[in-house]
Amino acid sequence: MIKLSKKVEYAILALQYIAENSSKTNTAKEIAENLTLPYEFLSKLLQTLMKKGLLVSQLGVKGGYKLAKQISEITVEELMNALDERSNIVDCADGDSNCCSRTEICDIRSPIMNLQEQINNIFKNTTIANLKNNL
Amino acid sequence: MIKLSKKVEYAILALQYIAENSSKTNTAKEIAENLTLPYEFLSKLLQTLMKKGLLVSQLGVKGGYKLAKQISEITVEELMNALDERSNIVDCADGDSNCCSRTEICDIRSPIMNLQEQINNIFKNTTIANLKNNL
DNA sequence: CAAAAATACGATTATTTTTATCCGAATTTA
DNA sequence: TAAATTCGGATAAAAATAATCGTATTTTTG
Numbered sequence: 303m304i305k306l307s308k309k310v311e312y313a314i315l316a317l318q319y320i321a322e323n324s325s326k327t328n329t330a331k332e333i334a335e336n337l338t339l340p341y342e343f344l345s346k347l348l349q350t351l352m353k354k355g356l357l358v359s360q361l362g363v364k365g366g367y368k369l370a371k372q373i374s375e376i377t378v379e380e381l382m383n384a385l386d387e388r389s390n391i392v393d394c395a396d397g398d399s400n401c402c403s404r405t406e407i408c409d410i411r412s413p414i415m416n417l418q419e420q421i422n423n424i425f426k427n428t429t430i431a432n433l434k435n436n437l
Numbered sequence: 438m439i440k441l442s443k444k445v446e447y448a449i450l451a452l453q454y455i456a457e458n459s460s461k462t463n464t465a466k467e468i469a470e471n472l473t474l475p476y477e478f479l480s481k482l483l484q485t486l487m488k489k490g491l492l493v494s495q496l497g498v499k500g501g502y503k504l505a506k507q508i509s510e511i512t513v514e515e516l517m518n519a520l521d522e523r524s525n526i527v528d529c530a531d532g533d534s535n536c537c538s539r540t541e542i543c544d545i546r547s548p549i550m551n552l553q554e555q556i557n558n559i560f561k562n563t564t565i566a567n568l569k570n571n572l
Numbered sequence: 573c574a575a576a577a578a579t580a581c582g583a584t585t586a587t588t589t590t591t592a593t594c595c596g597a598a599t600t601t602a
Numbered sequence: 603t604a605a606a607t608t609c610g611g612a613t614a615a616a617a618a619t620a621a622t623c624g625t626a627t628t629t630t631t632g
Contacts, residue, residue, distance in 0.1 A: 362629025497600025
């Protein structure tokens with residue numbers, strides 16, 4: 303619980319890899335091999351990032367991916383939003399007021415939402431570029 | 438992802454309930470009924486909290502649970518530790534240096550650990566008493 | 573133009589984690 | 603001794619996560 307999914311973890315590594323090799327287009331295969339990540343899974347994930355505007359892709363031979371924006375401009379929050387629908391720490395944090403049977407008497411909702419915001423702020427204030435050693 | 442487990446959610450509600458009824462011992466059944474939580478599940482959970490020293494239990498008829506310490510003295514971090522083994526956002530954050538094949542070249546480990554600490558601080562600075570409306 | 577190297581996309585499967593339940597034993601009170 | 607309760611182990615069900623498969627489409631290159 304309270305953990306990053308493999309998707310997010312792999313994506314961070316992949317984005318950093320692409321950033322380091324920004325002079326060329328990087329194929330999913332090459333990235334997977336160099337980072338020792340499952341190709342098919344990574345491939346899906348890159349496609350998602352492309353659709354969400356974090357990557358630009360080129361089809362066909364000589365195809366691959368490039369960054370659509372600098373990794374210093376991509377926050378962890380943005381990445382998580384791109385890869386997963388929700389990042390709510392509790393179900394009712396997403397605005398569904400009838401998420402649980404005790405909604406009317408639920409005393410913890412608003413303070414939990416506050417916790418949520420604090421966590422979001424951390425992810426909002428951390429970029430993919432920040433998540434690297436030896437800066 | 439990045440969400441509180443039901444265990445933690447139910448435990449927060451239960452601890453607050455017990456705090457509000459601290460003059461008596463509260464049975465798992467009563468708590469479950471009043472909060473509309475699954476009895477068996479809650480029951481297990483309370484037993485765990487007892488073993489971890491957050492609750493005191495009394496066996497037999499007239500048995501039940503009481504707080505072992507004030508909810509203003511129980512942090513969310515303490516509760517999560519009591520209920521779940523780990524609260525690491527990534528697997529390798531728990532000190533296992535061979536958790537992934539890319540450990541030696543993994544650039545993101547230390548910054549991720551930093552993220553981890555920031556999140557832990559939030560949970561460390563929030564008590565169960567804090568997680569209540571209208572304080 | 574044909575073959576090869578890629579991404580694109582939908583479906584499906586496998587694995588793990590989370591949530592929930594069942595049952596029998598031990599304890600305490602009345 | 604019966605009832606109400608916690609205790610503890612095992613198991614099951616459900617959900618989420620992770621991974622794979624197969625096929626189509628696009629593009630380059632020989």
